[in-house]
Amino acid sequence: MQNRPDTYVLAADVGGTNTRMAVVSGDGEIHALLKKPTRCKEGKEAMLQFLLSFMREIIRKSELPCEEIAGAGVGFPGPLDAETGIIFNPPNLTGWDGIPLRRILEDELKMPVSIENDANAAALGEWWKGAGAGTNSFICITLGTGVGGGIILDGRLWYGASGMAGEIGHTTIIRNGIKCTCGNSGCLEAYASARGIIDRVQNVLSERGDKRGIRECLTLERISSMASQGNEMIGSIIRETGIILGIAVANIANLLNPEMVALFGGVTNLGETLFKPMREEVKKRAFEKATEPLKIEVAKLGDNSGILGAAKSILLRISDSERA
Amino acid sequence: MQNRPDTYVLAADVGGTNTRMAVVSGDGEIHALLKKPTRCKEGKEAMLQFLLSFMREIIRKSELPCEEIAGAGVGFPGPLDAETGIIFNPPNLTGWDGIPLRRILEDELKMPVSIENDANAAALGEWWKGAGAGTNSFICITLGTGVGGGIILDGRLWYGASGMAGEIGHTTIIRNGIKCTCGNSGCLEAYASARGIIDRVQNVLSERGDKRGIRECLTLERISSMASQGNEMIGSIIRETGIILGIAVANIANLLNPEMVALFGGVTNLGETLFKPMREEVKKRAFEKATEPLKIEVAKLGDNSGILGAAKSILLRISDSERA
Numbered sequence: 183m184q185n186r187p188d189t190y191v192l193a194a195d196v197g198g199t200n201t202r203m204a205v206v207s208g209d210g211e212i213h214a215l216l217k218k219p220t221r222c223k224e225g226k227e228a229m230l231q232f233l234l235s236f237m238r239e240i241i242r243k244s245e246l247p248c249e250e251i252a253g254a255g256v257g258f259p260g261p262l263d264a265e266t267g268i269i270f271n272p273p274n275l276t277g278w279d280g281i282p283l284r285r286i287l288e289d290e291l292k293m294p295v296s297i298e299n300d301a302n303a304a305a306l307g308e309w310w311k312g313a314g315a316g317t318n319s320f321i322c323i324t325l326g327t328g329v330g331g332g333i334i335l336d337g338r339l340w341y342g343a344s345g346m347a348g349e350i351g352h353t354t355i356i357r358n359g360i361k362c363t364c365g366n367s368g369c370l371e372a373y374a375s376a377r378g379i380i381d382r383v384q385n386v387l388s389e390r391g392d393k394r395g396i397r398e399c400l401t402l403e404r405i406s407s408m409a410s411q412g413n414e415m416i417g418s419i420i421r422e423t424g425i426i427l428g429i430a431v432a433n434i435a436n437l438l439n440p441e442m443v444a445l446f447g448g449v450t451n452l453g454e455t456l457f458k459p460m461r462e463e464v465k466k467r468a469f470e471k472a473t474e475p476l477k478i479e480v481a482k483l484g485d486n487s488g489i490l491g492a493a494k495s496i497l498l499r500i501s502d503s504e505r506a
Numbered sequence: 507m508q509n510r511p512d513t514y515v516l517a518a519d520v521g522g523t524n525t526r527m528a529v530v531s532g533d534g535e536i537h538a539l540l541k542k543p544t545r546c547k548e549g550k551e552a553m554l555q556f557l558l559s560f561m562r563e564i565i566r567k568s569e570l571p572c573e574e575i576a577g578a579g580v581g582f583p584g585p586l587d588a589e590t591g592i593i594f595n596p597p598n599l600t601g602w603d604g605i606p607l608r609r610i611l612e613d614e615l616k617m618p619v620s621i622e623n624d625a626n627a628a629a630l631g632e633w634w635k636g637a638g639a640g641t642n643s644f645i646c647i648t649l650g651t652g653v654g655g656g657i658i659l660d661g662r663l664w665y666g667a668s669g670m671a672g673e674i675g676h677t678t679i680i681r682n683g684i685k686c687t688c689g690n691s692g693c694l695e696a697y698a699s700a701r702g703i704i705d706r707v708q709n710v711l712s713e714r715g716d717k718r719g720i721r722e723c724l725t726l727e728r729i730s731s732m733a734s735q736g737n738e739m740i741g742s743i744i745r746e747t748g749i750i751l752g753i754a755v756a757n758i759a760n761l762l763n764p765e766m767v768a769l770f771g772g773v774t775n776l777g778e779t780l781f782k783p784m785r786e787e788v789k790k791r792a793f794e795k796a797t798e799p800l801k802i803e804v805a806k807l808g809d810n811s812g813i814l815g816a817a818k819s820i821l822l823r824i825s826d827s828e829r830a
Contacts, residue, residue, distance in 0.1 A: 261795065318667070319666065319667055331761075333761075333762075335659065335664060340659060340762070341763070342643065342762055342763020342764065342796070343642070343643055343763050343764060343765040343799040343800070344763060344795055344796065344798060344799045345763070345795075346759075346760070346763040346793055346795050346796040347761065347762050347763040348761070349760040349761065349763075349793060349796065350760075350761060352760045352792075352793065353756075353757040353760055353761055354679075354753050354756065354757060354791055355678075355681070356681055357679070357680055357681075357753065364793070366790065366791045429678050429681065432677075432678065433677040433678060433757070434761075435670075436670070436673040436674075436676045436677055437655075437657075437671065437672070437673065437674060437677055437758075437761070438657075438664070438666055438671050439665070439666020439667050439668060439669070439670040439671040439673075440666065440667060441667040466690065467678055467690045468676075469670055469673060469676065469688070471585065471594075471668055471669075471670050472666070472668065472670040472673065474668060475667040475668045476667070
């Protein structure tokens with residue numbers, strides 16, 4: 183399963199705001215990394231041309247002959263079908279529903295292409311070169327604007343029957359809990375996403391008639407600094423978030439018994455105020471024999487997890503086809 | 507992965523009350539099936555001798571020469587380590603902690619042996635020859651005295667990092683819910699096990715000063731018949747149980763996106779009063795794209811799931827070693 187260090191692939195991490203691309207070697211060295219704003223507002227065709235010309239620019243920048251690039255891996259906003267590489271209806275990208283991105287890129291680039299949804303790409307990157315390196319079973323929970331996840335079992339992404347596996351953010355933690363953007367109520371995301379935390383702080387401030395917390399100014403950074411200055415109301419909301427996150431992690435421990443759960447994204451900056459009650463709740467709720475092998479870590483790769491995961495995705499595909 | 511029909515294995519389903527044994531062919535035909543009370547109260551040594559002499563009896567009864575039996579599969583009360591075949595501390599069997607059952611049986615029987623915990627064996631049987639036949643990802647939830655589970659992904663049991671995977675019964679559904687036997691509160695098992703349902707009915711009857719419901723007489727059958735006679739209190743407890751089960755299934759759908767969830771055990775006899783609210787809750791809480799491929803079924807094999815799962819366990823081991 184190990185790719186040779188002298189295999190090189192193109193890797194792209196396409197986000198709603200920025201796109202990062204690089205050439206990555208078989209042992210995970212990143213070369214010729216560039217970041218550009220994703221031209222997603224100009225429509226599908228312009229964005230596709232942007233991606234292709236950005237890819238060609240990176241290949242040029244790497245100074246490798248095109249035929250030495252063994253393939254291209256792309257992390258793209260989901261939902262999408264990783265097997266066929268067809269994009270479904272990503273919330274922030276219009277005109278992409280049903281687009282066979284993998285086939286289009288393979289035709290243009292004349293190399294094998296692999297498409298992963300962004301949460302899975304980040305999980306794969308963290309598992310390959312980050313916190314999860316060396317583990318066999320690894321669950322990544324992304325605590326960002328929303329809450330996403332990726333599941334790696336036996337060293338492979340688990341996609342599920344229709345590519346939907348890993349929606350940890352939309353498991354119910356509080357039966358009659360607050361409304362989630364997905365339509366359900368009491369989802370992990372409704373509490374442990376940046377939006378969920380900011381909204382709850384905002385609500386308490388509004389109830390108190392406190393005008394300092396108007397929504398535009400309320401950021402995670404501001405919330406974090408208010409907590410560290412001893413704001414008890416905010417501290418209690420963060421601790422409550424930690425407990426809810428702990429229930430989710432305990433459920434994963436009892437259900438899947440993984441070696442590692444890695445936490446990723448801006449919300450992890452809340453640090454021990456969040457993590458301490460989370461760990462206590464996991465200990466309280468999960469079987470000791472399931473928590474014994476379980477490491478709970480913060481992801482290590484930052485912005486590079488998506489790029490490295492996209493690279494690993496195509497490297498795995500290449501080594502699979504070489505073996506077959 | 508297919509075993510030849512003319513491969514035969516010994517299969518044992520060792521329960522706390524009864525042990526069932528048979529010879530099973532590579533295509534799942536059951537021969538020479540016998541059931542006996544498990545001699546578990548007489549201590550470990552007597553029980554081991556009981557198992558061995560029962561096994562030899564089944565081989566004789568099958569009229570196959572011993573060398574034609576390719577191996578033995580055993581479903582045994584967990585927790586245990588399926589890889590090493592070592593038993594941990596099963597709640598109802600004293601003296602078994604640390605016993606290397608697989609090695610002992612291999613030495614005595616002179617054939618390869620495979621040990622699975624009983625919930626996993628039942629799941630494997632249902633996946634091989636029951637409701638889950640033909641599926642690639644299959645989750646079995648056993649609603650019995652307790653609530654257990656088995657997870658099959660990519661046609662293999664998922665054990666987890668320390669063999670604890672599948673403890674669906676001990677995922678938290680109700681944060682501040684009723685106390686579970688595991689020490690946690692709000693577990694699925696505290697509500698959806700036979701014990702959980704009987705206790706809750708009992709509590710309401712006691713609160714009402716109703717003496718008809720004294721614990722000794724309250725069985726699932728009695729509860730079921732009271733519900734079908736229109737007892738509204740009991741109907742509402744069963745519907746509530748269905749909702750809680752539905753939350754658990756929705757969480758599994760969003761997390762693992764399996765092809766099938768199969769329900770197993772005495773509680774399933776509550777029928778549509780339980781299943782209707784369960785299905786509605788799944789629909790309400792899980793992503794449509796995750797529920798589209800999801801079939802929720804009642805297990806089909808009844809008492810034979812454990813025997814067939816034990817057989818499949820050793821058949822898989824044999825075909826793996828032939829391939830290696």
